[in-house]
Amino acid sequence: MTLREVKDLLQADVLTGQDLLDLEPSSFCGSDLLSDVLAFTKEKTLLLSGLTNSQVIRTAEMSDLIGIVFVRGKKPDSATVELAAIKKIPLLATRLPMFEACGRLYQKGARGCSEIK
Amino acid sequence: MSGEQPFIEIKRSIAGGDFAIAGNISSETKTILQQTGLPPVFIRRVVIACYEAEMNVVIHAYRGTFTTQIYSDRILVVVDDEGPGIPDVSLAFQEGYSTAPPHIREMGFGAGYGLSNMKKCSNQIAVDTRVGEGTRVTMVFYLNSSP
Ligand SMILES: Nc1ncnc2c1ncn2[C@@H]1O[C@H](COP(=O)(O)OP(=O)(O)OP(=O)(O)O)[C@@H](O)[C@H]1O
Numbered sequence: 001m002t003l004r005e006v007k008d009l010l011q012a013d014v015l016t017g018q019d020l021l022d023l024e025p026s027s028f029c030g031s032d033l034l035s036d037v038l039a040f041t042k043e044k045t046l047l048l049s050g051l052t053n054s055q056v057i058r059t060a061e062m063s064d065l066i067g068i069v070f071v072r073g074k075k076p077d078s079a080t081v082e083l084a085a086i087k088k089i090p091l092l093a094t095r096l097p098m099f100e101a102c103g104r105l106y107q108k109g110a111r112g113c114s115e116i117k
Numbered sequence: 118m119s120g121e122q123p124f125i126e127i128k129r130s131i132a133g134g135d136f137a138i139a140g141n142i143s144s145e146t147k148t149i150l151q152q153t154g155l156p157p158v159f160i161r162r163v164v165i166a167c168y169e170a171e172m173n174v175v176i177h178a179y180r181g182t183f184t185t186q187i188y189s190d191r192i193l194v195v196v197d198d199e200g201p202g203i204p205d206v207s208l209a210f211q212e213g214y215s216t217a218p219p220h221i222r223e224m225g226f227g228a229g230y231g232l233s234n235m236k237k238c239s240n241q242i243a244v245d246t247r248v249g250e251g252t253r254v255t256m257v258f259y260l261n262s263s264p
Pocket residue numbers: 035169173174176177178198200201202203209210214215216217225226227228229230231232233252
């Protein structure tokens with residue numbers, strides 16, 4: 001599943017990384033705990049989160065995440081979007097709450113970090 | 118670790134409580150490691166540990182220094198801080214143990230996984246601490262090894 005398909009399934013806006021939508025996450029994670037993301041995600045994971053501070057971008061950068069989807073209509077400030085743009089980390093934003101966003105993706109075959117090899 | 122000199126040494130100061138620039142040192146470290154052409158999987162575990170250590174100073178201490186030394190076979194990271202110190206180090210290593218206040222938890226930190234993750238990502242870790250003075254975390258990452 002590409003980021004473009006994720007965008008369509010979640011009716012999401014692209015905040016940055018319009019040119020990176022052909023990337024394909026190898027796993028998916030929904031979390032509001034950065035320590036969990038740092039400890040348990042694999043590289044090329046797409047993170048769904050309700051957190052929008054700049055440390056989410058730093059966490060994505062350190063963990064080699066493929067991108068971030070902000071859920072339930074939350075949007076980071078422009079400095080945070082700019083940081084993601086510099087680091088080439090695509091950012092999407094959906095109005096859907098966490099459970100529904102994850103559910104839609106799971107239904108279409110997206111799998112979590114503990115389920116892939 | 119004899120008198121051997123590192124190829125590269127990076128020394129930076131960390132400001133406690135400054136969340137706007139928190140993570141900048143780990144980010145710079147990542148860029149430098151990428152320029153050396155090291156394998157991405159290795160870089161990933163080094164910078165995740167660096168970031169956890171940097172955030173611990175920002176969150177729990179007052180100020181600190183972050184030193185990275187790159188040798189032919191390993192990377193040495195020393196994070197030194199002035200701060201409250203850690204009264205019980207083995208408790209601090211336990212997953213889920215955290216003294217982080219609510220405003221830190223709201224940012225997504227404070228689950229109590231940092232030190233155990235640093236241990237998982239590194240080949241060696243040592244924590245030297247004095248209550249009321251500060252903490253030194255030393256981590257070694259060997260190039261041709263898994264943690
Ligand atoms: N540099 C430090 N100075 C003082 N206390 C520290 C320091 N680093 C860690 N601690 C103490 O050890 C505890 C555990 O640290 P650890 O990094 O494992 O978890 P955390 O920082 O609380 O949460 P997380 O890392 O999951 O965001 C901290 O809550 C704090 O009490």
